[in-house]
Amino acid sequence: MPEGQLQHPWPEQPAGPGPRPGDRVWAVLRILHRRGWLRPRRIGCLLLVLVLLCFAALWVVSSAINATVAVFNPAPPTVSGSPHDTIAPARPPSSGSPAVDRITQRGRLIVAVQQVPGLAEGSVAAGFSGFDIELLELVAQDLGVDPARTAFKPLPAGSLESALNRKEVDLVLGGYEITPQRRASVGVAGPYLVNPDYGFGLPPDDEVFRQRVNAVLRKAIEDGTWARLYAEHLRSPAPVPPDIE
Numbered sequence: 001m002p003e004g005q006l007q008h009p010w011p012e013q014p015a016g017p018g019p020r021p022g023d024r025v026w027a028v029l030r031i032l033h034r035r036g037w038l039r040p041r042r043i044g045c046l047l048l049v050l051v052l053l054c055f056a057a058l059w060v061v062s063s064a065i066n067a068t069v070a071v072f073n074p075a076p077p078t079v080s081g082s083p084h085d086t087i088a089p090a091r092p093p094s095s096g097s098p099a100v101d102r103i104t105q106r107g108r109l110i111v112a113v114q115q116v117p118g119l120a121e122g123s124v125a126a127g128f129s130g131f132d133i134e135l136l137e138l139v140a141q142d143l144g145v146d147p148a149r150t151a152f153k154p155l156p157a158g159s160l161e162s163a164l165n166r167k168e169v170d171l172v173l174g175g176y177e178i179t180p181q182r183r184a185s186v187g188v189a190g191p192y193l194v195n196p197d198y199g200f201g202l203p204p205d206d207e208v209f210r211q212r213v214n215a216v217l218r219k220a221i222e223d224g225t226w227a228r229l230y231a232e233h234l235r236s237p238a239p240v241p242p243d244i245e
Helices: 024-034 039-074 098-106 132-141 157-165 180-185 207-222 225-234
Strands: 110-113 120-125 127-130 152-154 171-173 187-194 196-203
Touching: 098 132, 098 207, 110 157, 127 132, 132 171, 132 196, 132 207, 132 225, 157 171, 157 180, 157 196, 171 187, 187 207, 196 207
Parallel strands: 110 152, 110 171
Antiparallel strands: 120 127, 171 196, 187 196
16 A cells, blocks of 8 residues: 555445435545545645645735724834933023013012001911002013912011012012112112102013013003002092103
């Protein structure tokens, strides 16, 4: 018996009257058997080919699915450099005023205050009110910070200018009189009251900040806010408003 040939002869199709549905199958099997295609070795090769064809078909289908997903969900663009590199956050553009930049980056004003009836009254715990405080809120709104977050520092009169020069406070208010001596050491905005002249004390050498505060005061005078606040807090008809420098 030749090597690899089946041990038993292929069964013949049972005889019977007329063709039956299985006749064609039996005929095909007999032909394959005679030609040697049903030998175990060839059957193994055929199974191997079928397995490889299945893997190839799966690879083709997977590639097609991945290509479709890539079309509808493109990958983000790659960025050169190490993934561990740090990128410095962009710094906001400068306003041209060191004081304004400090205030906006901090998100609030820091104000030295002196108690003067009608102008600035209250406490750090309870809050302050008065004509000067109302004008200060207009300044805070113009700078884009919340007036309610303003931090007040009650300071004696002799330390106001040094606090401004050391940049410990952004403004001084509460009957802050504009005098030649103070003009020589710090910046001033106003006056917003006169006989004497009261204004805001500012850090020195910051003309942009001074003009910004003066613009707020001018607008308050022009739109009637200044007169309304004067009558509300100083309990008398508003006089002619002063000229803002």
